[in-house]
Amino acid sequence: MGEADSGSGRDRVAVVRLTLTDFRNYAHLRLDLDPRPVVLTGANGAGKTNLLEAVSYLTAGRGMRGAQLDSVIRLGAEAFAVAATISRPIGPDEPGEIDIGTGYRRGDSGRVARVNHEPAPAVGTLAELVRALWLTPSMDGLFTGPASDRRRFLDRLVLTLDPGHASRVGDFEKAMRQRNRLLEDQRPDARWLDGIEQAMAELAVAVATARAQAMARLTDALNERAGGVFPDPDIAIVGDFEATLDGRAAVDVEAEYRAALQGARRRDAAAGRTLLGPHRCDLAVAHRARNVPAALASTGEQKGLLIALILAHARLVREASGGVAPLLLLDEVAAHLDDMRRAALFAEILALGSQAWMTGTDRALFTDIAADSQGFEVANGALSAI
Known part of the structure; x- marks a missing residue:
């Protein structure tokens, strides 16, 4: 067993009951669990990843796949629901439980959320109750793909430390869309534009500052455990707007951005979009030992860098949350790791005390964590305990 007591559940948030209704390939499913890591094995297409995606909807955002909500509803149904009983520490020695749920009906404007069977004011409320990080095969191209993918990854990391971050990002993007629409008019209302740009300036500084603070803390977490089995990443946020922060007073940066x-306005109107702001930044990641950008590292090295980032951030979230480990959703994470790195990953999960959800087609890949986890075989929308 790892450094943490993987059976107690007192040092983590854990899903102890998961109920799905018309979600992907599951017409109805109830899964009862304990706080230990969860291993889901089965053939491709059996529904393993769908279960991880369902868990990702227990927090704010668009889920680990970023899918359109209509596509998540089971074929032939009109709505989906995901509900869970969450075990979480509420005191030094006593874990508590809370019931949360979310769902969506075709034609609605977005997901709704419930907490202890009462409507929540917003889906963002879930971010205050459940903190989750994930790693999926689609993220293997994170370092070579568009900057927008890395910004979403960055914002997911920030959100687990600062639950209000998602609403600030959303409010900035909404204000920016309003500005862009106004600029389409030949004679836009100048006073209205002034007000929108003032709001954008305040939100831009708040968003960029939260990102910068999170990355500074993540850098410290990475440095504390440098030289391990996984390659050490160097990280930085790059962008024209971010360069204007650099220790300056927020009010000065806001005034400068508002003036910019x-x-x-004329240039942005011609471009059809706003060309300066925190929506244009990028997350730069480099392989420290080789001193090369992550995009130029090998596929295996890129996977290792991603795992190192996720594990370091999980440690940071646990520290920032008073010792409460976050959920980890790791889809097909073990398939392309050698024996040494696979064992190191499992040891780190147990040391964190995280209820990690892991998937794979080969049960033998999880031998090193079998005694400290709960395993299920997934087939045709049904689960059987191993």
């Missing part, structure tokens, strides 16, 4: 937006 005002001066760029």
